[in-house]
Amino acid sequence: MTFSDEHASELRQLFFESAEEILQRMNEAGLALEQASGDLDQLREVRRAVHTLKGDSAACGYRQLSELAHGLEDVLTPEVAQQHAGRIAEVILTAADTFHEMLAAYQGNLQPPSGGPLRQQIDRLLDQPAARKEKAPLEAKFEWSEYERLMIAESIRRGENVYNVALLLNAETMVPAAAFELARKALQSAGKILALRPEAGAVSPDVGLLEAALATKKTADSIRKQCRVPTVVEQVSVERTPVLPSPSRDLLEILVESEAAAVAAGVKSPNAASSPDGPEEGREAGPSAGLAHAASENTLRVDAGRIDTVMNLVGEMIIGKSMLQRAINEFDRRHPKDPARARLADALGFQSRVLGELQKSVMKIRMVPVEHLFRRFPRIVRDVARLRNKDIALEITGQTTDLDKGILDALADPLAHVVRNAADHGIETAAEREAAGKPARGTIRLNAYHDGDQVVIEVSDDGRGLDREKIVRRAIERGLLTPETAAQLDESEALQLIFTLGLSTADRITEISGRGVGLDVVKAALADLKGNVDLRSQPGRGTTFRLLVPLTLASIQALLFRVHLRLYAVPLASVAEITRITEDDVHRVDDHEVFRLREQVLTLARLDRLEPRMVAKQARRLFVIVISSGGRRFGLAVDSLVGEEELVIKALEDDLVTSPLVSGASILGDGTVVLILNVPAVVSHLAKMPVLEAIA
Numbered sequence: 001m002t003f004s005d006e007h008a009s010e011l012r013q014l015f016f017e018s019a020e021e022i023l024q025r026m027n028e029a030g031l032a033l034e035q036a037s038g039d040l041d042q043l044r045e046v047r048r049a050v051h052t053l054k055g056d057s058a059a060c061g062y063r064q065l066s067e068l069a070h071g072l073e074d075v076l077t078p079e080v081a082q083q084h085a086g087r088i089a090e091v092i093l094t095a096a097d098t099f100h101e102m103l104a105a106y107q108g109n110l111q112p113p114s115g116g117p118l119r120q121q122i123d124r125l126l127d128q129p130a131a132r133k134e135k136a137p138l139e140a141k142f143e144w145s146e147y148e149r150l151m152i153a154e155s156i157r158r159g160e161n162v163y164n165v166a167l168l169l170n171a172e173t174m175v176p177a178a179a180f181e182l183a184r185k186a187l188q189s190a191g192k193i194l195a196l197r198p199e200a201g202a203v204s205p206d207v208g209l210l211e212a213a214l215a216t217k218k219t220a221d222s223i224r225k226q227c228r229v230p231t232v233v234e235q236v237s238v239e240r241t242p243v244l245p246s247p248s249r250d251l252l253e254i255l256v257e258s259e260a261a262a263v264a265a266g267v268k269s270p271n272a273a274s275s276p277d278g279p280e281e282g283r284e285a286g287p288s289a290g291l292a293h294a295a296s297e298n299t300l301r302v303d304a305g306r307i308d309t310v311m312n313l314v315g316e317m318i319i320g321k322s323m324l325q326r327a328i329n330e331f332d333r334r335h336p337k338d339p340a341r342a343r344l345a346d347a348l349g350f351q352s353r354v355l356g357e358l359q360k361s362v363m364k365i366r367m368v369p370v371e372h373l374f375r376r377f378p379r380i381v382r383d384v385a386r387l388r389n390k391d392i393a394l395e396i397t398g399q400t401t402d403l404d405k406g407i408l409d410a411l412a413d414p415l416a417h418v419v420r421n422a423a424d425h426g427i428e429t430a431a432e433r434e435a436a437g438k439p440a441r442g443t444i445r446l447n448a449y450h451d452g453d454q455v456v457i458e459v460s461d462d463g464r465g466l467d468r469e470k471i472v473r474r475a476i477e478r479g480l481l482t483p484e485t486a487a488q489l490d491e492s493e494a495l496q497l498i499f500t501l502g503l504s505t506a507d508r509i510t511e512i513s514g515r516g517v518g519l520d521v522v523k524a525a526l527a528d529l530k531g532n533v534d535l536r537s538q539p540g541r542g543t544t545f546r547l548l549v550p551l552t553l554a555s556i557q558a559l560l561f562r563v564h565l566r567l568y569a570v571p572l573a574s575v576a577e578i579t580r581i582t583e584d585d586v587h588r589v590d591d592h593e594v595f596r597l598r599e600q601v602l603t604l605a606r607l608d609r610l611e612p613r614m615v616a617k618q619a620r621r622l623f624v625i626v627i628s629s630g631g632r633r634f635g636l637a638v639d640s641l642v643g644e645e646e647l648v649i650k651a652l653e654d655d656l657v658t659s660p661l662v663s664g665a666s667i668l669g670d671g672t673v674v675l676i677l678n679v680p681a682v683v684s685h686l687a688k689m690p691v692l693e694a695i696a
Contacts (some may be wrong), residue, residue: 191216
């Protein structure tokens, strides 16, 4: 069979996707085996993963990866694991890293690394006597029934070679029925099966030995070679069947012998011919075929780009619904008594319900739990801890929190920087912690939860915290700010300096950090996602990074309002309430405008004060939208309210809107463009003001 270039490309893409999942399973199994080296279930799990990787890479033509995976399989046996319990986990983790580098090279059409260190580890483990010892010989009985003995005798009389063949199946196979079927097919390709134990259809989960009487014209060596199915058959025994003595026969035995001769000659018995299930091969293939397809028939891999296309089409339909709604409203005003009004309203209501369900379904397809992102961090923490001689525990909560897959993928590198910094800079060594009266083991906590239309991912540690004075001193040394400017910085502004490119508080450069590259990537990535990063730290107590990102970048329910005749929108989930004030209700505290809302004093934000280029006029009487985000509340002054509407977010080019306070735009049904405020950016801007919320 040959594949076109297009099909080969699709096959490789599927391989790379599945290979990433396999490497993640290897990392998890390696970490588990470090804690419990005798866990045979984890060993079987990683061996199955490596076996799959070996076969898939060979199918894609990646011979070097396939051969290396084959060598690793020889190490992942209970015998070797028992002999080298403390080294198996290290080999598995090294293999995961090596395979990752090779896959990256294959994807970039580059020469893959040789994997020399991994090969050396494999060779050292397999060079032990325990790993080289011969396996126990097969103990096959070959106890055939009288009917089967007659068939064997008839084949011998016809001049055929008859062998007793025993196959020892791999005890770690995941699907015994499928392994049995593969072994039976191998026997069938080597000759005619006259007898078989266990019989087809009677395979138990603990089947380990397959015995057969085989009539063939091939030699014993050819049979051995044909029956060695990789990873399925561990040992093959072939011996010529002895000539059985002929017992005294009566008439019934002669009839039985005649039928046996007919079967040996290839003539179907009446029972086989009349079977509604067809020939024997068809009946036996049924169960195994079902097992082979059971795992995949309920799962469908779809390229994320195709889902994005459907989501974009749904967005256009939402805009179309808005256009239709406006047209019906216009028709209603012009023809208030027309009986078609009710039918149009019903049709619009039906379309809205169906469109809403369609949008929810597509959104659910794009939503994935953050567990897919969190799974990679135990390995990162473990590697940093070993490299820096630290004792670090990782606690994970909120794994089931759903997030748009596009945002999840974009968060992978920024979150890895934060976790790596927490392990490298945040957590002290065991001696330092004990001297400070802390437990020797440090703890990093990962948590995710929903907050309105945002997802908050927290990375916290109980380490040394951030040294404000050291951060400011390094910033001055690198010319990032002057001593005069530094003296005016408050605590929050000083801590935010660590997100500046080129600034590092590390005293020395290591393999992990110290070059001033990392946390600036976090800030930039969050800005691209229209999110924000919040930082809190207590010296000697620890540090918490809060990454706030939108739940999705596709559509939102928004509140529309006007400021100086311009139309804006704010996510409805961020709106706590709406009130109305006059200019006389606005007061100034430390050069900032505030107003009183019941028992609270809130900061009043005006778009012209936040961004002078946006608007430049104030109204005498104001509507105030009270916005709550990240535990903070403030009031946004607007001229008039337009109403609620579902908006499809359209990304804007940087040269079109230079304000960081705008996260995107949308198009209404009448073609009006509305700008969507970036609430986290507004909160971040207001956080620099001393009054955000106070109790009156």
